[in-house]
Amino acid sequence: MNAESWNLLLRIGLITTAGLSIAAGLISLVLGTVIGIFRVSPVGPLRVLASGYVEFFRNIPLLICLAFIFYGLPKAGITFPIFEAGVIGLSVYTAAFVAEVVRAGLQSIGHGQIEAGRALGLSYIQMLRLVLLPQVFGMVIPPLGTVFIALVKNTSVASAIVVPELMYQAEVIAGRYFYPNVFLIAGFMYLIITLPLALLVNVMEKRSQIGHRR
Amino acid sequence: MQQGMTRSRFRMSEDRQALLGALILIALLPFLFGMIPIKGLLTLLPVAWWPALGLTVENAEALQIAVANWKPFLEWGTWRFLALGLAMTVAVSLVSIVLSLPLATLAALARLSSHSYVRWPTIAGIEIIRAFPVLILIFYVFTQFSRVAEVTGSSLLKSNNVTLAVIIALTLYTTVVNAETIRAGILSLDKGQTEAARSLGLSYAQALRLVILPQTFRRILPPLIAQFVTLVKDTSLGAIIGLLELYHRGQILYQYYRNPLETLWVVAVIYFLVNYALGQSAQRIERRFSGSRRIASQVSLEP
Numbered sequence: 001m002n003a004e005s006w007n008l009l010l011r012i013g014l015i016t017t018a019g020l021s022i023a024a025g026l027i028s029l030v031l032g033t034v035i036g037i038f039r040v041s042p043v044g045p046l047r048v049l050a051s052g053y054v055e056f057f058r059n060i061p062l063l064i065c066l067a068f069i070f071y072g073l074p075k076a077g078i079t080f081p082i083f084e085a086g087v088i089g090l091s092v093y094t095a096a097f098v099a100e101v102v103r104a105g106l107q108s109i110g111h112g113q114i115e116a117g118r119a120l121g122l123s124y125i126q127m128l129r130l131v132l133l134p135q136v137f138g139m140v141i142p143p144l145g146t147v148f149i150a151l152v153k154n155t156s157v158a159s160a161i162v163v164p165e166l167m168y169q170a171e172v173i174a175g176r177y178f179y180p181n182v183f184l185i186a187g188f189m190y191l192i193i194t195l196p197l198a199l200l201v202n203v204m205e206k207r208s209q210i211g212h213r214r
Numbered sequence: 215m216q217q218g219m220t221r222s223r224f225r226m227s228e229d230r231q232a233l234l235g236a237l238i239l240i241a242l243l244p245f246l247f248g249m250i251p252i253k254g255l256l257t258l259l260p261v262a263w264w265p266a267l268g269l270t271v272e273n274a275e276a277l278q279i280a281v282a283n284w285k286p287f288l289e290w291g292t293w294r295f296l297a298l299g300l301a302m303t304v305a306v307s308l309v310s311i312v313l314s315l316p317l318a319t320l321a322a323l324a325r326l327s328s329h330s331y332v333r334w335p336t337i338a339g340i341e342i343i344r345a346f347p348v349l350i351l352i353f354y355v356f357t358q359f360s361r362v363a364e365v366t367g368s369s370l371l372k373s374n375n376v377t378l379a380v381i382i383a384l385t386l387y388t389t390v391v392n393a394e395t396i397r398a399g400i401l402s403l404d405k406g407q408t409e410a411a412r413s414l415g416l417s418y419a420q421a422l423r424l425v426i427l428p429q430t431f432r433r434i435l436p437p438l439i440a441q442f443v444t445l446v447k448d449t450s451l452g453a454i455i456g457l458l459e460l461y462h463r464g465q466i467l468y469q470y471y472r473n474p475l476e477t478l479w480v481v482a483v484i485y486f487l488v489n490y491a492l493g494q495s496a497q498r499i500e501r502r503f504s505g506s507r508r509i510a511s512q513v514s515l516e517p
Contacts (some may be wrong), residue, residue, distance in 0.1 A: 051228065052235020052506065059489035060482045061450035063461060068482070071468070072475040078246040083294070156347035160454050167349055168253075180357030187346040194345055 006173055008181070012022060013169030014189055020083070020155045020165055021193060024090035025148050034096020037128060039103045050099065056095035062157050070161040086158035086165075094177045095150045101143045106137035145201030149194045156190070166190065229497070233490070240483055245420035249283065249475050251276040277468075287480060292467065299463030300484060306377065306452065306459065307445040310384040311392075311438070317385070318392035319427065325397055343390045349451050352383040356455050388445055395437045399430040434445035439496035443489045460484060 038050035057065070069080065080088060107143035109132055117127040159168035170186035173179060217372040226234070244250040250423035254277030259270050264270070286292045324336040343351070356379035359412035403426060453462035 041265040048231050049238065050235070051238070052239045055490065056236040056239050056486060059217040059447075060485045061461065061495065063450045063453070064478055064482045064485065067461075067465070068475070068478045070477050073247065075473075075475050076249075078247075104385035116387070153345075153347040157451065159349070167347065167353075170350070171353065174353070174357055179353065180361065182352050183354040183357065187350040190347060191345050193390040212357040 006177075009173060010166065010186065010189065012164065013100070013166035013186070014192065016083070016165040017152070017155050017167075017190070018162065018188040018193055018201065020086055020090065020158060020163065021148070021152045023087045024094060024155070025151055027087065027091035028094035028098050028151070029133040029144075031095035032135075033102050035095060035099035036102025036106065038105050039099060042124070054099050054103075055095045057093055058100075059185070062089070062093045062154055063160055065093045066158060066161050082161065082163050085161060086155070089161075090154060090158065094147065094154070097147045097150070098144065101140045102136060103149060104143070105140040106132055108139065109135060124131075142201050142205040145197055149197050149201075152193050153190060216499060230496070236486065236490070240479075240486070243479055244476075247475055248276070249280060249479065250455070251280055254280060268333050271343040283471070283476045286471050286473070287469065287476070294483065295467065296460065296463055296481070299458060300488070302377075303446060303449045303458070303459040303461075304488075306381055306384065306449050306457070307379055307442060310380055310388050312444055313381070313385045314388040314392050318396055321393035322396035322400065323422070325393065326400060340390050342395055343386060344394075346387075348383070348387050348448050349454065351387055352380060352455060355386070357380045357385040376452065376455055376457045379455065380449065380457050384445060384448060384452075387448070388441060391441055391444075392438065395434050395441070396430060398424060399434040402433065403429055436496045436500035439492055439499070441494075443492050446489055446492070471478035 035050045035053055038046045039054065041047055041050075066086065069089045069092075070082070070085040073079070111133075113131055114127065117131045122130065155163075155165055156167035158165055159171060161167065166186050166189055170182045173182045232280060245252060251273065253269060253273040256267055257264065257274040257277055259267070321336060321340060323331050325340065327333050327336075343395055356376070359375065407425055407429070408421055411425040412418075416424065449457070449459050450461040452459055453465065456462070463478050468477035471477070
């Protein structure tokens with residue numbers, strides 16, 4: 001096998017990793033925001049279940065989530081294609097960390113705002129939509145960036161359920177052609193995705209600081 | 215609604231809520247995915263009632279399958295098999311974190327060094343290793359073993375020593391993460407501490423050993439325990455190259471009994487209980503030294 005086909009395999013891997021990261025990132029963002037809101041909701045049972053969700057998924061390995069979905073669920077008659085199984089496992093797991101960030105953001109907003117919103121006669125949903133969430137999203141971008149960088153690195157675990165992403169392709173190359181250094185190359189290729197993300201987080205962090213000062 | 219936001223009316227503490235919620239979720243999972251078939255359980259009622267309840271023979275069969283799937287967990291041997299895996303998980307995590315502490319301290323000091331030729335290579339090394347997925351590190355170290363063994367003729371490496379590979383990779387990664395924690399801990403100390411120590415006539419090394427590091431380590435104990443939880447979770451990645459830890463033993467069990475749902479549920483619950491207990495102890499220590507709260511929450515956010 002020549003360098004060209006290696007290149008191809010790694011490029012396919014990179015695209016798959018990017019796809020996994022984007023899909024799981026978006027789904028976990030939505031799911032995590034909902035769970036984060038539930039964690040501070042006035043409804044007791046919702047709060048208990050949402051906190052339980054976060055506590056549970058924070059304390060179990062990602063590999064178990066993925067294996068449960070890919071190897072376990074077919075036994076219950078629920079079968080997902082490989083890529084979708086990876087996306088769902090990663091989303092479900094990452095949502096717990098997103099929820100923590102969103103909850104911290106919501107709780108950091110002063111009571112004065114909530115009281116002001118109440119005094120204006122806003123409903124709970126209106127308050128979330130108009131007062132709290134717009135502020136929270138500016139605030140949580142830096143910690144969310146950290147979570148998403150970890151998500152990109154975590155997509156490598158999906159190779160265990162044979163999602164053909166970067167790590168998997170590296171394993172194929174290393175195994176078939178005995179070239180272990182391919183793992184270093186693959187490791188640096190993850191940087192292609194995480195580095196822009198880290199820079200973006202840095203910029204946003206600085207911008208939000210300027211905004212606060214103003 | 216306001217009570218929800220301020221959490222003044224609900225009496226249960228946040229920790230208790232989280233534990234209760236997690237236990238409810240854990241208890242719901244078997245019913246959600248048919249590991250405990252509700253209709254199957256109803257077939258235990260007299261057969262004459264079945265038509266009225268809409269039950270068929272298939273439901274009775276489902277119950278039999280479920281019983282067969284859970285049966286291994288009624289045997290002592292299964293639990294012993296898993297306990298050995300848990301022992302391996304904890305041992306590998308413990309060795310890795312213990313090995314990482316002196317290395318991380320050195321790395322943190324090198325990063326804080328005033329000599330740029332020490333500082334910059336350290337920063338580069340830390341940032342690069344931290345950016346790598348743990349699984350990549352594990353595979354890289356493992357595949358380098360055979361190469362190193364070829365050159366040195368070492369029998370320790372030749373036997374494809376999976377445990378050693380996982381320990382080295384995890385130690386490397388944990389060193390880098392802990393170095394950042396220790397650095398943050400040192401920086402969080404009042405500068406006056408160093409100045410006071412130095413003005414008492416202590417050398418830089420003495421000031422570090424007697425004044426700075428003891429205070430730093432007391433402060434960063436909670437984030438170190440949080441890192442240990444991450445480590446226990448990451449050890450499961452060793453299963454991919456064949457480390458016989460908890461998850462891998464679970465895999466062997468479910469491939470033998472063909473009950474992936476039940477076994478993975480049990481394994482997940484074991485991980486949850488162990489890590490929850492560790493997290494609680496971290497919080498308890500954190501409450502005792504409340505000064506370290508900021509560093510702790512920063513670190514434990516990372517999945």
